[in-house]
Amino acid sequence: MRTAQTWFITGASRGLGRAFTEAALERGDRVAAVARNVGSLRELQGRYPDGLLVQVLDVTDRDAVFSAVKAAHEHFGRLDIVVNNAGTMSSGMIEEFTEQEARAQFEVNFFGALWVAQAAMPYLREQRSGHIVQISSIGALGAFPTTGLYSASKFALEGMSEALAMEAAQFGVKLTMVQPGGYWTDLYTSMATAEARPEYAELRAELAKQWAEGSADSEPRLAAEAMLKLVDSPNPPLRLLLGSLVYDLAFSVSQQRMETWAAWEEVSRAAEKAVPAPELRA
Template sequence: MTTTARGDRVWFITGASRGLGRAFAEAALGAGDRVAIAARDADALREVAAPHAGRVLDLPLDVTDRDAVNAAMDRAVDHFGRLDVVVNNAGTLSMGAVEEFTEDEARHQMEVNFFGALWVSQAAVRRLRMRGEGHIVQVSSIGALAGYASCGMYSASKFALEGMSEALAMEAASFGVRVSIVQPGGYWTELYDRMRTAPPLEAYAPMRAELERQWSGPEAESVDSEPHLAAEAVLRLVDSDDPPSRLLLGSMVYDLAFDVSRKRMDTWARWEQVSRAAEHAVPAPGGAAHS
């Protein structure tokens, strides 16, 4: 196994035409690395690639198309000779109460945020394990810390991504491939400008009004950060000889992670007696295997 230093790495980044994905690409290029950038918007990709002739390969790609993902990764390997870092960043946001989601809206959220990430992960790990090294960075969200009203399907897609990624990390480790989950807080991207909304039901109008009040009221004066700060953190992550399996990005998400974890631990502790009483090991009936 060899170690690829900064300035000689090859990245593959999805959702790289704008927002965090573009910031990741620009940070990698600023470090002297080469980058394959993938996204659905071909014109925006060309704009990102233009100032970096020879060091950027732009690849129009819809990550929900598994065959297209494999073809794009093959093109990147053919062009650059290898891959070192794969950043699974493409994603969308759909908002609405869980009951409000149509089947098509629910499936769209999962197709992009989970299945798209799954296809990229499968394609990446296959190539990286054959090299015996590499790093897959899964861009999750603050929405994976807990479910929140109106963000249920988005959280579901990110919870699914994280569950898959934790298993992938264990499976890939023996091949020298690292997997890290990154959970960003708020950044100035176009995520909310491009989000989808489930068809509203009148029953949830009071909930929407209350959420709007919370998000726009004086007590909600949160200011999002510039994407380049997240990109600098990801550079430090992939530079590390011992990268974490999870990395929180931002003070707000850091504090929230601890708050959510403490509340869950408090609840588990209060219900410990009930939890422990629900288990009492006995031999399998008739010698049958566990069900």
């Protein structure tokens, strides 16, 4: 018989977070579901009074994050799966972002996940088990016009997460970065948009033409099904791609980078020649 697990899921009130929460509860697991607005979770709370703990949380508030994780641990007695799902998306050319807009993008996507990981690690370390799942993005594979700040926040998330994965492994704690493609959530409809500069009108028109060709996003439940397979695996990967689009893009981007590195190999190798430290030279 499978042992029920305890989840801590951020951004649990909508989109992928809601799908993850429902999938976990439906199979008999317990969930500490946190979000800035939790009204949509009340119905679930009625259906799963013993398995669902709902908390209001803004992940950009470090003290509040630590309090919420502590409350979840005290309520359920342990934490098994920590899902950093809360995230926002900002759209705009790099030149167009104000300082406040740029910082806001990182506050949620990077610092929010950092605070949750820091708050959860002491409990996971002590029990010498657990799985941290960082919801990254197709934007972490490469940046595109208007997605620069969003991609930068996801690149930062993955850089931090690679180090955390190695640091946590000695305590039996696993970490996976999930890179989803397109899903029918409100990420796009709720995204912040920088004030457009007229100099980029031509590029924007070209992008709009490309986007007009359309894309078929998927139902969040498919991501939730993949999530269950991931957390049930005894040997989960460091990264997991979700969707054919992101899968193909990952290979395409990697191939392009390898070809470029190979073309510039001579220059790269010529730029390195080990010598003694300056203070040791005669």
